[in-house]
Amino acid sequence: MRAGGWRPTPFRDVVLKVHQRCDLACDYCYMYTMADQSWRDRPRVMARETWLAAAGRMAEHARIHKLDAMRLVLHGGEPLLAGTDRLGRLVSDFRDAFDGLCRLRIRMQTNGVRLTADVLDTLYEQGVTVGVSLDGSPVDNDRHRRRADGKSSFAAVDRAIRLLSAPEYRSAFAGLLCTVDPDTDPVACYEALIQYGPPTIDFLLPHANWLDLPKRAAGAGPTPFGDWLVKAFDRWSGAPREETRVRLFEDVIGLILGGRGRSEQIGLSPVAVVVVESDGAIEQVDSLKSAYHGASATGLTVFANTLDQALEHPGIVARQIGLAALSATCRDCPEHTICGGGHYAHRYRPGTGFLNPTAYCADMLRLVQHVKRRVHADVDIDNLRARLETNP
Numbered sequence: 001m002r003a004g005g006w007r008p009t010p011f012r013d014v015v016l017k018v019h020q021r022c023d024l025a026c027d028y029c030y031m032y033t034m035a036d037q038s039w040r041d042r043p044r045v046m047a048r049e050t051w052l053a054a055a056g057r058m059a060e061h062a063r064i065h066k067l068d069a070m071r072l073v074l075h076g077g078e079p080l081l082a083g084t085d086r087l088g089r090l091v092s093d094f095r096d097a098f099d100g101l102c103r104l105r106i107r108m109q110t111n112g113v114r115l116t117a118d119v120l121d122t123l124y125e126q127g128v129t130v131g132v133s134l135d136g137s138p139v140d141n142d143r144h145r146r147r148a149d150g151k152s153s154f155a156a157v158d159r160a161i162r163l164l165s166a167p168e169y170r171s172a173f174a175g176l177l178c179t180v181d182p183d184t185d186p187v188a189c190y191e192a193l194i195q196y197g198p199p200t201i202d203f204l205l206p207h208a209n210w211l212d213l214p215k216r217a218a219g220a221g222p223t224p225f226g227d228w229l230v231k232a233f234d235r236w237s238g239a240p241r242e243e244t245r246v247r248l249f250e251d252v253i254g255l256i257l258g259g260r261g262r263s264e265q266i267g268l269s270p271v272a273v274v275v276v277e278s279d280g281a282i283e284q285v286d287s288l289k290s291a292y293h294g295a296s297a298t299g300l301t302v303f304a305n306t307l308d309q310a311l312e313h314p315g316i317v318a319r320q321i322g323l324a325a326l327s328a329t330c331r332d333c334p335e336h337t338i339c340g341g342g343h344y345a346h347r348y349r350p351g352t353g354f355l356n357p358t359a360y361c362a363d364m365l366r367l368v369q370h371v372k373r374r375v376h377a378d379v380d381i382d383n384l385r386a387r388l389e390t391n392p
């Protein structure tokens, strides 16, 4: 491939696993309830020497590839379990490593339970934006996102998101992340989320694959997740004014119009994300942990290896070569340039690895074809394409 002119895409996003435990026990969590259990053997919390090495590797990568910006995502487990002081020091060390080099955006993805005004003050001062996970109304959210003792998490998260959406912190509000449950009402879920005025919503399909199949209720139709997303799409796109951005829906529309996808869930764009675990291991995207134990490992660490070495790992290459990494079934599918085979982690099947359509294939097809019909009804696609080609 290199001889043919292909070059890896430098990493833009580094996900830092600052803490390996969580104060919630969501029943769909890939980290604790699915195949990979490596969290048990890693340090609970990332040590300063580890994040300093990670910051050095990230800055080195930005320098080598002359990047104008990179993004650090503070992740866990639950990153706020690391403590505000430690997080403050960590952020300041990363800012120092990037001083005079290039822009460093820093985002935290949290369950929100510990997101108090004190914590937000620190994050806000240090320019960290915050995304919170919430699955809709109190009842819908608490179907899956409960504490270890089974108690509700909703009240604490609701308080945190209200705080985050208040004028003084609003610019730090990155958005809401919602995992789809086809047994909930998609319109009610969407409307519960937009009450907080999130700048974006990410709808995610629960991690599954051909061994650990998507959970469908008895008697559900063939595409319950696709049907849910279609109803949410119609509610979102039918609003008289833009209420929020929904990345998955915008990506599908963008791909239909010939653009590029931005998320891992859809499209054929190269994935430029790498993970650094709390012990300094450099890994592929975390969601692969849902497939089998060790699925995300590369054997590299920030102490001994560069991020460029990770770019050579076959698992990372497979995420960057688009069409060439698709199964024969997907290559023959009329929607493959839009769907892109679906989420990579969801393609896993013992024996054929990731060379399969996603286990949500029928659901993806339902969503893509529905949005396509809607876009074609609203837009003269051929005319638009011709205009884009004339004025790229």
Ligand code: SF4
Pocket (backbone or CB within 6 Å): 329, 330, 331, 333, 334, 335, 336, 337, 339, 340, 341, 342, 357, 358, 360, 361, 362, 364, 365
């Ligand atoms: S809809 Fe199914 S067959 Fe088509 S590209 Fe997506 S996963 Fe592959």
